[in-house]
Amino acid sequence: MNFEEAIKELEQIVEKLEQGELTLEQSLDMFQRGVALSNLCAKMLDEAEQKVSILIKNKDGTVVKQAFTGNQEDCMDGF
């Protein structure tokens, strides 16, 4: 689940709970799901490690993805 999906579902859950038309059992389920989602969102912001890749074109024209460290002076080969 990505951040957008998580925060969107969390928003929907909050709105449904606020409308107050759920059974007790449903609202308990929703609440538990909402808590899990908000923790997930916070975790994604706190713990996510940024992933940066560079697309390198091989001599045969195929493109490969490599981790980008920022000091690849040779990465312009083939471009």
Add this chain to the structure above:
Amino acid sequence: MSEVNSYIKALMDHDLLLCSIMVKGEISNFKLHYSGHMYMTLKDEKSTIRAVMFKSAGLRLKFRPENGMKIIAEGRISVFERDGQYQLYIESMQPDGVGALHIAFEQLKKKLEAEGIFDAAKKKALPPYPQKIGVVTSPTGAAVRDIITILGRRFPCAEVLLYPVLVQGEQACYQIAEGIKYFNDNKMVDVIIVGRGGGSIEELWAFNEEVVARSIYNSCIPIVSAVGHETDFTIADFAADVRAPTPSAAAELVVPSRHELIVRINNLQDRLLNAFYNGIESRRQVLKLLVQSPAFKSPVDRIAQNRLLLDQITKDLYKNVLLNVQKKKDTFSAICSKLDILSPLGVIRRGYAIAKGSNKRIVMSVDDVSPGDPMEVQVSDGVIHCIVNRCVKGVKGG
């Protein structure tokens, strides 16, 4: 005649001054032939001279010559023998006053604007939380570092894909266009940042090329342009869905800020808790009211009352049943004594007998037996076995 023209041509072609001259004037009668050659008249206040620029030379022009444009042309004077006309064969041309690049910029901008490439209605909205961000820029510049740093600080869960390109020089515009196309063809990213750090107009020129503007316009993925500094405007900026003043600003535009998101998540969390507890609390209130209501209490009373009633009824019922049983017993013994009276045994006791045939059937008629048949006659104290002697109809026995 042709000899004259030929001679004049030879004279002119050997003149060192006419071989390489530079003239300043205004273009008129401009004609772009379908062959690609350009024909025009150059004039100043006093006179005019015919001029031609062949396709090969014309391709090197950054701008399109137009009537009324003041230019400086470089070339040679020679004779077109067929017409007996001398003319200027232009090798290169520069706008007089403003730079060629400036004119080229204005011309391309006007052309693309007329085509609707910059239409505000065509601009795509940026995704609020991109999962993957494409970056088309040089892998070595400060721009890429700034972009990656800011993206990582604000929204680290987005993956960054760098398509490395040259951002200046002849090949730059094609590589940039190819990068945009690559991301589109592979549907790899949610948003693209295209740009480079600051530089001179020449260094930024790739972003003023038509091929870049068109690839931006044709992109299905939203594009943020980030070329040079805040004061630099390129054609790419006009074509892009969003123009960022700098590469760093582009990174800030494409992802939400971490701080804002944390505030937002906390806010949602609070609302979640409140909504849930409000739901529970309102139910608790409803329950409390119900418990206290007479409508809820009275059933309890009614149960107690009904229980008393039930006890009473049970007692009555028991009594009634006993009474009923006694009644039935009495009736039964009455019937029994009646039965006793009616019983054939009682009749026998009074002197009557029961005659039965050999088939144990009671003999009711003289026709039931024949002479010689055995018979049984039951009397009060036993059975007499006898044989029928004679049957006489119509005579009363006795």
